Amino acid sequence: MSVIEGNILIVDDDQDILTASRLLLKRYFSSITTCAIPTEIPRLLSDNRFDAVMLDMNFGPGESSGQQGYQWLKKITETSPQTAVVMITAHGGVDIAVEAMKLGATDFVAKPWQNEKLVATLTAAVLLGKTRNEAAQLRHTNQLLTKDANNNQYQPLLTRSNTMNTVHSIIARTAPTDANVLVLGENGTGKELVARELHRQSLRADKVFMSVDLGAMSETLFESELFGHKKGAFTGANEERIGRLQAANGGTLFLDEIGNLPLHLQAKLLTVLEKRTVTPLGTNKTIPFDVRVIAATNVSKANLSDETRFRQDLLFRLNTVEILLPPLRERPEDIEPIAAHYIDLYSKKYSKPVKSISSEALILLNHYQWPGNVRALRHAVERAIILSESPQLLASDFQLSHIEPAQIEKSRQEVQEPTTNPPSTVTELNLDKVERTTIETALKQYKYNISHTAKALGLTRAALYRRMEKHGL
Template identity: 35%
Template structure:
């Protein structure tokens, strides 16, 4: 549930919004003027604001400027008629989250609101770094005492106060966005916008216009000017997630941004100066992508001014009990339950697992276990049921107990966990490469030829899946 403020002098529109958003489970407040909207924000900052441009009294633009003084990270969606789009565009250039034309499509405004709420919360929700206990359980947190995590904390502390570009590396589910948010929140730009762009989630045909904006007539359907996210985040921070999958054509424009601190909208000739800090993240082997011509080498070096690497969970098993206690405490609090803790057997089972989905998989498993727990400390049986298939330990990567691959996939699909595709690809990728190494007696060159991979790609995957020790053991044996 989100707290939404509607600011419009049209009584009927406010009522319609109240009914619509209440039906979606949101708490709604309304204000009939820009002045009343400012007072409402000053009284209690909402998760998002939807505000008209033209109202009696001060305009929506003036009201937004005042709201920004109260809370610079408040996402505001501007409503406008076609004739006042230039004012809405000006508000977007000032940092408003987006604008929408009247009359608007209901699914469109609901989707935009969901994104705005998520963006606002990611800016304002603190990320606890290296903190444990009650303080950590009350917030998003980066947890761990291992040497690799201690080095990560030092890197965040050193890089955050600078304007250096940061590249966050790590497997899927290790917590790269949390690191990006921690860098932002400890930076000198922490009171400015923080915008997240997933380079995979947005289709290639839309990603360029999303990042850099466009002018009227730039392409079919471009009926007006659109300010891009880079320009919108001026003086703030942009987090480019999954940058390793960014198309080459857009990489060139990003390189220009990093070199010259300016952008051009699609279909435009005006060079627009911008002041943004870029934090990027990837789970890809960028060095291999450069060698294969899939990623620009000059951009790679521009991005890795500061590199922070998140270790996979299997490389820091000593941190798993800390994470288990954190997730159980946090989710129990969210569900209004007492923290049940975990039995020694359950904790041993959780610590022994390889967790191909890393911290995300561990958290999702514990949340599901809490939902279906019987009230006492989590048992090994409850953990196994929450995962959906028997836990695969680091000592026995297959862990299929004779179950067919199709049965395993069907069982996993029934679990409904987030990030399931990446998790299954990791799990079966681990199995395929392990079998190839066994078939070749641990010879990596032969295994690479068998799989149709280059040797560097195979080595990267061996390191990703933690197979190096197992392959070496077979060579020596």
């Protein structure tokens, strides 16, 4: 029989027992440590990692109650919970040993023992201890990987606009709860960033954040991916696989593009979320799970409310709290800080100097409609960083002209317009004063909404900003 890689500690106050067991077991296990004084156990556990401990029930002459064994068993399981403990007892102490197993012992052997039985018992205990140690290491590794993944993928929600400040407020109030959240918004508005921010501020922040793109998942793989499957459950299932719901247990499950899920699969998802149990394919055993669900879609609220397209009972299950992300074109105040963030990011990535955005380019970015929202802005900034040859990022570096050349030319003309002030006079018909009063009135009328004010005055946003700066408004 080959020697098993295992570290065993034998604790007994009888030197004959220690000698006999060590001589026997060293032929089968790689490391045997003996201890005649139980008070040495804490030090030995601190200095070594044992797979199994063989522990006597009684120490000292006349002792037979097993209380000392219980005491040291408790100490071992508290100090090293992964270590398997095998109790040593006399023939008359079997009941005491059984009680010890209820308190956490793995097994027991009676003195005098049969060598084959002792070796078999210790072999099983060592394998159990090694399995427990490996599981503990995997849990610890998983916690570190989860923390590292959450930190590496963290991106801040950069905002200046009032609408996004409202979103931040909802996130702060909702995150500490376990309420399900539905995030609505066009493609590229940052729905996953909102989901990650909810997770980061939640009580589950140290657990896994599992993202599932339902839009990219085929119907045939839906159940296998979310619920898992057993080996042989279907053709090609060559190994057992855990589902996403189980993998996210204790953490947050982000269901992206939930609006693209067909009705018959919506029903299956609803059942699982209601029962909070999952049944992997190929088995009848239900497995409970505990996740916080955040869903997102680019489908409008009106279409989600159409029961021919989306189950209303599932919608009610998902949208305990609803967050609507406005498109980037409706919050141009956020364009500059977002662009600055990506300038810094991609300058580091491509080892380029950090450059500022020229005034002409900034007007271009503010005018652009951004059909891809923040995602499109990010790609435009990345392009500009790569292509730029000037001290500043110019409008041409962003390569947006191929989409809206007329609009860009208009922006250029506005930048190049002469801004000379007419001669100042004291008459009430002075054009400067009339212009200032008109702009001031319009701003108050539209509650300082720049887009609405510019439209009412027949100006572009850039032209309005320039005139506001001119008049100190």
